Amino acid sequence: MIYSSELLKGTLKTIVLKLLADNKKMYGYEITQKVKELTLDKIQITEGALYPTLHSLEADGLVTTETEFIGKRVRKYYSLSPSGKNKTKEKVSELADFMETMKFLLDIKPKTA
Amino acid sequence: MIYSSELLKGTLKTIVLKLLADNKKMYGYEITQKVKELTLDKIQITEGALYPTLHSLEADGLVTTETEFIGKRVRKYYSLSPSGKNKTKEKVSELADFMETMKFLLDIKPKTA
């Protein structure tokens, strides 16, 4: 089972930032595989979603990049900048808070009005 | 504090369905107020987001409507259809599952590789 794609909307950036916070530096393909692995295939990040997200994080100064060659193949590593580290804390705690609120909303008991 | 809007994406439909499951019938404005109240103003559904969502649920046969007049003012009540009730269970349980997965992802401890 894979979650319907709309659920990922709004959380992808946070997932990527959190992974970078935990792993120091990662490259795009590695991120897709890591998420797939950690979620037992339930969340699969497509490249069409990931790369624009990474580029946008870079444009916002939240991550920095370094290119490495593996043989002849290029690999682009992403790391959190200082402001990226702050942003990660904000986003993760906001998402955690949001999930608490959602849990409450989803558990509302029937009204006997 | 209001959650950044992107977090709502993908969860709005589920919220609406769940509220209808718990309250039998509700009208649009009532839904916005109920969500505001239950979430202590942290989630505010805008009308521009809500009405298209309600119309889409109706077009999919998940809700039925009945119009009522309060004085001269019209009020449009929405109720779950049988298929809407099934859909609600699916969506709520999928979202609950997704949130568990996200919680796990967000709690990943740093790798000491």
Next chain:
DNA sequence: ATAGATACATTAGATTCTTATGTATCTTTG
């Protein structure tokens, strides 16, 4: 050799939201 995995990237199109606008009625308050 060839298929599948690794690795980057872009683009057209779909979805779903925000913000603004429009219409109209009802209620409260100075």
Next chain:
DNA sequence: CAAAGATACATAAGAATCTAATGTATCTAT
């Protein structure tokens, strides 16, 4: 009683963010 704010519906332009498709190229296993 006029004006402001709340109630109640709705649509539309534009932004954001995803999917699905496509492209290029290298590496690895069969």
